[in-house]
Amino acid sequence: MSETTPKIRIRGLCKAFGPKVVLDHLDLDVMPGDSLVVIGGSGTGKSVMIKCVLGIITPDSGSIRVDGVELVGASTEVREQALRKFGMLFQGSALFDSLQVWENVAFGLIQGRGRSRSEAKKVALEKLAQVGLNADVGELWPAELSGGMQKRVALARAIAADPDIIFFDEPTTGLDPIMSDVINDLVVACVKKLGATTLSITHDLTSARKIANRIAMIFGGRIIWSGPVSEIDRSGNAHVDQFIHGRAEGPIKMELRRA
Helix, strand or coil: CCCCCCCEEEEEEEEEECCEEEEEEEEEEECCCCEEEEECCCCCCHHHHHHHHHCCCCCCEEEEEECCEECCCCCHHHHHHHHCCEEEECCCCCCCCCCCHHHHHHHHHHHCCCCCHHHHHHHHHHHHHHCCCCHHHHHCCHHHCCHHHHHHHHHHHHHCCCCCEEEEECCCCCCCHHHHHHHHHHHHHHHHHHCCEEEEEECCHHHHHHHCCEEEEEECCEEEEEEEHHHHHHCCCHHHHHHHHCCCCCCCCCCCCCC
16 A cells, blocks of 8 residues: 555545435545644534545445555445544543443453453553543443543553554544543543544544644535645635634534524
């Protein structure tokens, strides 16, 4: 694979739910080593895009290539090989309440890779240490953790198998500004240690600026602007300008439900 081959290459991706078109011929490249953050308002298709890449949602049409391998319409074997490259931090952490913390972190190692429980627990405790949690936390249950600690556990789970590609879905949702900054710092540190490529989605511009080297904006089911994080304040795009400054007036109109 050439170094210029994108880790993820999306072309013409379309997805509609009934009459609602969510993705409309979306194109996006994520290059090796990129930390790409896709920004956009609620309901603009950010999560649907990631779920299409993960195979959780089947697109209506288009192409998704990972390391040059087509995933749309691929066999189960090909898709499973691709999934082994991925790590995922879900919005809301999505921990299993019925499993202890270490079991949450080790879940993919045990269930997906057939590692023994003792071996997987050792890895889980190492990853918990990387996100600033000691071994005692591994014996707790998710319900005993604060929101910030749950997010750290979710990050440890995302990096447990040393993935090539990590997806972050709203990594700071529900956290106060200080804890959000802690999580952002941990994301940057963990990604740097792994040398992973990351694709994140968020509407938190503070988070985006901290964890991204590139930013893209989705609107109307398409990527309407992308570039280095240093250029977002002078994008020259009215939609991007309105979004990053949180202005009510501009080309982006909020849909209001009528009673």
